[in-house]
Amino acid sequence: MHNQTTLIVGAGYAGSVMARELADAGCRVHVIDKRPHIAGNAYDELDEHGVLVHRYGPHIFHTNGERIFEYLSRFTEWRPYEHRVRGVVDGVSYPFPINRDTLNQLYGLDLDEAGAAAFFERVREPREPVATSEDVVLNAVGRDLYEKFFLNYTRKQWGLDPSQLKAGVAARIPVRTNTDDRYFTDTFQAMPLHGYTRMFEAMLDHPNITVELSVDFADVRARNHHDHIVYTGPIDAYFNYRYGHLPYRSLRFEHEHLPAADRYQDVGTVNYPNDHAYTRITEFKHLTGQQHAGTSIVREYPQDEGDPYYPVPRAENEALFKRYEELAKLEADVTFVGRLAQYRYYNMDQVVGAALAAAKNFLSREA
Template structure:
């Protein structure tokens, strides 16, 4: 550990690394620890044994409409333009997802124009008022048949819960379109770090005021910390030793596979399997990176309850439990809590960067 005064940052993912760089640029001495043997958090990527760049913790597709966020990260990486596309397998056939006009025409054998697609949705939707759950969101938008074909079983696999038991915001993240735009995201800036996320993080943490120590669990060293301030990006309930009980998080198991002499395994970067198999989706990394290779590498995602925390589970009772921990965090004047796990929010990457920049500004202000 460094000699005081220094600021300790727990976690070398987006939240921790952005705060570290901002504080270092402001002249503060920063020590970053992470219990994993690498930086970049869940965005960590590396060459697999076959030389293909893969995301170890599932696909991370960068997209934002925040010019400030994109320009900030552009200090640490060049970009490869990339617009993510997803297909959903229903009844053994592949359809554009999120649902758009082409999905309707292909699924139902129709020939709808944009106005016809809007009229179709209006005819099949089941109005819900108030809209409280994810089930309400989807039924209110596209009706029961599309709900059951594309959303119901996928959600059950992903969250281990029926959509009726999840807050509306989960499904509200997925648009429904009357046009033929088959991009998964419509943000202004859509790109992948040209040389990968890990290289971007290496650049971000490359500063004389930043030291990094990996393979260090905060729980093992917290009694010996002499830092003037702590920036904590781990699960907030773990910081307080789960004194109010465990906050529910959803985890994932990743099954990586290399396919030799297969140049392209699937038509788009990600294919969803809402109704078949124990996994939710398969991602082929060469779509994301543009890498040329005679083989290809894919990953299957299996949601599970146990394991590293990835997603806060958005339910009202979980939010109430988080508020109890948040009240405790307000009394920790020398600790800043920031990030998806520390703030128990279903942040996208750009939202984490925004939250981290805001936190750093408060600390340096």
């Protein structure tokens, strides 16, 4: 096994974690990526004004998995960071996810925790079964909050109504009766101290790993035979769209630098569910803790065309993916792993977990 080379397609989380695990086990690994950089969508860099920005929108690391946090700690130091988000409704900014403060501020109330729980119980529209994202939200917070915070945001983000999306999309967003205004409540919440790209550089820094950028899998596939391929790209592309395209949602990013402003907004991300064509604005200095005279922000415009970012969670898409998955099972010398290859709306920590599991599986087979 040790004189064979494994080709890894994609230098994001799935590919880089696989590369490191295989390299540490003595395998030779060649990593390719069609982009001119490593780190996939987590790629960050200094913009032309010297502010560290996330090129492909904000990436906030959070996990309950101690094993995953410890694994990544081999490649980076951390900066503790708890992400906070506000949602703007009728020109006023509210804590989001919805908590007790959101209710009190929005409706001019003075609820305690029990009062907030009773409020949700009173306004919720019980749904049975809970099958769609609309069901999830109406079941939890009722129609008014659904229409103010969720309905139009979802339409912008996905180009679909919440009633057309599987329940899991909305289930990612909690509703709270306390005043916790953190976006995530995971045990481990931190940002790589020197940025994501530096963490990936450390992960790929191994004598058994070679990296080739700005190269397309189709070209390499034609010219080389590899003993094994780890494929982290879109699974439908691997099979030349035999059954048609799997739907993905993309984003257009509008980066802006404000030289005269130390701060643009109070928190890392502000959602605009009902106004503007963009869904949210993120200000990077909140995330990174960087000191700089100016500040850099990004607006996100969801769209259908462009790089695939989000698998679209609908029953018919899942059925189409299952057909591709059956083809994948017949590819004995290929491992499919990651958000695009597994058509899963993974968080970063979940991709790391999936890659560690796939690497373990591969190495046990090769042993």
